[in-house]
Amino acid sequence: MIDTHAHLYLEAFEEDRTAVIERSRAAGINEVWLPGIDADSLPSMEALNKAYPGYFKQFAGLHPCDVKPGFSDHLQRIKEALDTGSYAGIGEIGLDLYWDKTYLNEQLEALRTQLDWAVAMQLPVILHVRDAYEAIMPVIRTYYGSGLRGIFHSYAGSLEEAIELTNNGFLLGINGSITFKKSQQAAFLHQLPLTSLVTETDAPYLAPVPHRGKRNEPANIPLVIDFIAQAYGLPVEKVRTTCLANAQKLLNPTPISQA
Numbered sequence: 001m002i003d004t005h006a007h008l009y010l011e012a013f014e015e016d017r018t019a020v021i022e023r024s025r026a027a028g029i030n031e032v033w034l035p036g037i038d039a040d041s042l043p044s045m046e047a048l049n050k051a052y053p054g055y056f057k058q059f060a061g062l063h064p065c066d067v068k069p070g071f072s073d074h075l076q077r078i079k080e081a082l083d084t085g086s087y088a089g090i091g092e093i094g095l096d097l098y099w100d101k102t103y104l105n106e107q108l109e110a111l112r113t114q115l116d117w118a119v120a121m122q123l124p125v126i127l128h129v130r131d132a133y134e135a136i137m138p139v140i141r142t143y144y145g146s147g148l149r150g151i152f153h154s155y156a157g158s159l160e161e162a163i164e165l166t167n168n169g170f171l172l173g174i175n176g177s178i179t180f181k182k183s184q185q186a187a188f189l190h191q192l193p194l195t196s197l198v199t200e201t202d203a204p205y206l207a208p209v210p211h212r213g214k215r216n217e218p219a220n221i222p223l224v225i226d227f228i229a230q231a232y233g234l235p236v237e238k239v240r241t242t243c244l245a246n247a248q249k250l251l252n253p254t255p256i257s258q259a
Contacts, residue, residue: 001244002029003201003203004247006032006034006217008048020218021055037062038063038078057251060091061125062074062075062110067110089123094107096132097130108139119148122147127151128154137164144168144169150170151170154175154200156184159192171196173200174228175202176202176207176220178208195242203216203218
């Protein structure tokens with residue numbers, strides 16, 4: 001199993017990070033992806049990656065909530081990190097209009113810049129979208145056919161948007177929020193091909209039921225898989241192997257044959 005979205009480098013795990021990783025391994029999680037949030041988060045992520053060789057995949061990106069005046073400095077430093085070749089993709093990037101709409105234009109500029117990098121560098125993206133599907137879809141549509149691929153993390157859009165996105169090279173990140181009673185996505189999840197889903201936690205956030213409200217961690221991935229299996233009426237092992245293969249394919253897409 002893979003947790004395609006966990007922030008284990010954050011301070012929330014400072015006191016027991018080793019135990020969290022041990023629990024993750026014991027639960028059958030064989031890989032954890034670490035999305036960055038800004039340039040300042042990269043050293044902590046790199047230190048964690050170095051301490052556990054082969055267990056993590058690093059992503060570098062500027063989170064929309066961190067797009068503030070002077071954000072170009074963060075972008076420059078993130079691009080320098082990406083140019084080292086030690087990052088598996090670009091993220092966590094996107095649009096967030098839940099907390100503050102003040103910097104929407106700046107968020108759009110940062111998003112387009114990082115999407116252009118992804119296309120040029122042939123790297124997948126991890127997209128954060130909160131209360132902003134109406135704003136982000138017109139942007140994403142301009143990249144259809146460009147080879148852009150990635151994950152819509154903690155998917156919270158409509159069924160119609162999900163179908164459109166998965167038909168155009170994107171995967172949907174499913175986490176503990178799907179187990180919440182008010183989840184709208186839980187009602188239509190089974191209408192999407194299982195090959196369009198990947199599992200994630202967003203640790204330390206969005207712990208699934210019955211741990212809602214507590215700190216989340218990768219060891220909770222089996223609870224997400226159990227929920228997906230119930231929604232589809234499929235064996236847990238089928239969901240586990242399919243979601244694993246989906247994530248692996250994202251990082252290692254089939255090369256385009258040359259005529």
